[in-house]
Each structure stands twice: as structure tokens, then as C-alpha cells.
Amino acid sequence: MIDILSHYEPITLDEMSGIRLMNRTDTKFVTTKPMLRQLLLLAQNDYRVQDIKGERIAPYYTVYFDTPDYAMYLRHETGHTNRQKLRIRSYVNSGLNFLEVKTKNNHGRTRKKRITMHDFDPKCPQHNIVFRPEECDFHLYDEFLTANLRYEPTLLTEKVENHFNRITLVNKLKTERLTIDFDLEFDNIGNGKHKDMGNIVIVELKRDGLQPSPILNHLMELRIKPMGFSKYIIGSALTDSTLHCNRIKPRLRKIEKMMAE
Numbered sequence: 001m002i003d004i005l006s007h008y009e010p011i012t013l014d015e016m017s018g019i020r021l022m023n024r025t026d027t028k029f030v031t032t033k034p035m036l037r038q039l040l041l042l043a044q045n046d047y048r049v050q051d052i053k054g055e056r057i058a059p060y061y062t063v064y065f066d067t068p069d070y071a072m073y074l075r076h077e078t079g080h081t082n083r084q085k086l087r088i089r090s091y092v093n094s095g096l097n098f099l100e101v102k103t104k105n106n107h108g109r110t111r112k113k114r115i116t117m118h119d120f121d122p123k124c125p126q127h128n129i130v131f132r133p134e135e136c137d138f139h140l141y142d143e144f145l146t147a148n149l150r151y152e153p154t155l156l157t158e159k160v161e162n163h164f165n166r167i168t169l170v171n172k173l174k175t176e177r178l179t180i181d182f183d184l185e186f187d188n189i190g191n192g193k194h195k196d197m198g199n200i201v202i203v204e205l206k207r208d209g210l211q212p213s214p215i216l217n218h219l220m221e222l223r224i225k226p227m228g229f230s231k232y233i234i235g236s237a238l239t240d241s242t243l244h245c246n247r248i249k250p251r252l253r254k255i256e257k258m259m260a261e
Contacts, residue, residue: 010051061122090122188239
């Protein structure tokens, strides 16, 4: 993939600043690494690749929070379209860490709000973050969480973390972003279970509204179809057999089959 990406025209972070798409529609596709290589070959004339100091594949880290009874997980798993997630997203190479609230509404639009997370090391997470008044950093995040999160912050603890590598493509008209995640691994903080997703690749098309997208024709050509894949929901279900997952069982079986290809 590094060789294929070397033929793409680069785009810098500064150039990307006007394509943040913080209020957007997302469409996800799940495929495998061999299919991804074909997709990258087909897309190279229509897209530029994010390049940070010569690196075109970037490592990411994420940890998700939830209530003791997994209220956020259950709201998503049972099919509610109006839902939220709270996470820390770390851009490992750049050293940037953000506390993020993602809100999806009944119209399928996703809004993301975030604030810098201080003194957080994704290479050595301590798994002891709590949002309680007695904690010295509580005041840094209380106003942000109160303004953006529907859940009581003091109840939340870290549940699942993941590591993955990401390629970010931008179409040449700068109307969309395409993120491609692979080498995905989950760790359940409560029970210690680890899950390596192996061959799985998650492609996510992010755009304001339904702008024309050159990647859709390529995906159709390769018979890669839309499929929901929430990293928090899938990672939780695959690492904790006690969680309710009836609604997503067909999706889990399909993912397991793709992992074995």
C-alpha cells in the first residue's frame, strides 16, 4: 500500500483545514486488505492523500467511555438513531489528544465537538480517567461535557480501547474526506480481552449532504457495499460476551467471515 500511495498527489494538514466536515453524513464500507489495494489503484486519479512529514499512513488510538450499565452501547445496539459517544481520540505521531463527543441525530447527520485532552499518553494509557469534582483536572472538562453530553459525566469510565492505522484521502474538489482504517485491534479494559481484526478494512466516506463522490463508482465496481461498523459497538461486542448483541449478530458473523478470508 505504501508503494501505491506514493503515486498519489499529497495534501498537507494546512490544506485540509477547510475540509473538517464537523457536521456531516457518514457512509461506511467494510472490506479486506486485498480489495483495498485495488480500490487505491482505482482512486488515485480522483484523490489526494494526506501527508504529514512524509508519512501517508498514520497510527491512531481511541478509548471509549460509557456508563456502568452501558447506556451508550445499548442505545446504539438496539437501533436508536439519536445517540452519542464519548471518546479520547489520539493522533499518535503528532501528539494531539482530544476529548470528543459525537452526536448522531434522527436525520443521520453526525456532529462532533472536541476539546484538547491534557497530559494524556496514548502509548501508555493508565485507564484511570474519571470526570469527578475531586479530580484536579475536572474543571477543564466539566463545562465542555455539560454543554455537549446528555449523560452524567461522573458516572463514566473507560470501557474499550483500539489501535489502528489510517489513510486519509481528499477528493480533488475538496468536498469530501475518505478515511481508510486497517490493522485494527481492540482491548477490553474491564476484562482484559484482546481482539485483532486481522484482514478487516473500514472505509468511511464523510461529506456534507450528498455531494457527488467519485469513490462510489469504484466501490460499486469492486462490489464493496455499505455496512455499518461502529468501532465502539463492534469492539465491545467482540470482547465482551455478556453484552446484548442480538441486533448486530448477522453483522458480526459477516465480519468474522471476512477476517478469515
